[in-house]
Amino acid sequence: MKALVASPGTEASIDLVEVDDPAPKPDEVLVDVRAVSLNRGEVHRLQNAEAGWRPGWDVAGVVVGAATDGSGPKPGTPVVGLVGSGAWAERAAVSTGHLARLPDNVTFEDAATLPVAGLTARKAIEMCVIDGKRVAITGAAGGVGRFAVQLAAQNGAEVTAVVGRPERAKGLPELGAAEVVVGTLPADGEEFTLILESAGGESLAAALHRIAPEGTIVSIGNSSGHPTTFEPSAFYRKAGARLCAFMLFPELQRSRTVTTDLRYLANLVAEAHLDTGIDRVVDGSDIAAVRSAITALLDREVDGKAVVTFGA
Ligand SMILES: NC(=O)c1ccc[n+]([C@@H]2O[C@H](COP(=O)([O-])OP(=O)(O)OC[C@H]3O[C@@H](n4cnc5c(N)ncnc54)[C@H](OP(=O)(O)O)[C@@H]3O)[C@@H](O)[C@H]2O)c1
Incomplete structure (x- = not known):
């Protein structure tokens, strides 16, 4: 499959290369990725990452392989989820405790904005x-x-x-x-x-x-x-x-509410009560467009979220 990986010395330190497909653990589903979003934290880390490092926390797409432990959604289910790294790719393995089914009227692009940015906002204001x-x-x-x-x-x-x-x-x-x-x-x-x-x-x-x-x-x-x-x-x-x-991943580890929080945010989007603030959407196979979106985010030129699509 194709994935966006760290490539020091190239523009925005990113390239599109062929990598192995993910090998899901028993409690993970395999997701055909349709959209991801860029977060300042991962984009910043990318600028100093070693060659081959795989960025990507947010993922929205369709389940193509069920979890072998029987948990989580079946193949064909549209989902939004969160991974520790590597989601900027055509496929991702996502823990069933870190994803939620998407309501029918929420697009993959909108969904991809929610995990890190939406959960951070929700958890931080709950304090x-x-x-x-x-x-x-x-x-x-x-x-x-x-x-x-x-x-x-x-x-x-x-x-x-x-x-x-x-x-x-x-x-x-x-x-x-x-x-x-x-x-x-x-x-x-x-x-x-x-x-x-x-x-x-x-x-x-x-x-x-x-x-x-x-x-x-x-x-x-x-x-x-x-x-x-x-x-x-x-x-x-x-x-x-x-x-x-505040650190999102330890907070989510502690609260164990990722699925319910993602469902809550996705439902707000479905009911038109939450604007995902998408400033731009670029095609993941167009490396020049991906580089320009990353540069714009670093230069404080993105109002809200930049989204990258796969499998268009
Ligand atoms: N602790 C966690 O778990 C966690 C989770 C998510 C995000 N974060 C952090 O929270 C921050 C916001 O994340 P985000 O994804 O929302 O980023 P973002 O979309 O890039 O937004 C960051 C905003 O910060 C403002 N800013 C002020 N001073 C800045 C400066 N000197 N350089 C760059 N931006 C500056 C920019 O707005 P203006 O241009 O209007 O000033 C920009 O819109 C980042 O620092 C990120 O690393 C932390």
């Missing part, structure tokens, strides 16, 4: 009660950010979306943002009960200033790559405020 509270989301124009804005607003929060440039605010009020801040949260202003923080550097320092007493900052990333310098006295005066570290 405190936000109904009627103020919530700030940094990196709001990105994949996780757009899902988080929608899910937080639907859960009753008053959402402040933080973006890097004015044009990145596009569509965010319609998704539920009550306010859009361009740049970094100012040091002074109303406090937030929850801040979903992914930009790191000065953005995390600003969050430590603006969190409410008893509030929660969920740190999910460091898109800026910068370290954070902050004034401890500004933070410890927010008595009871917490800075929580």
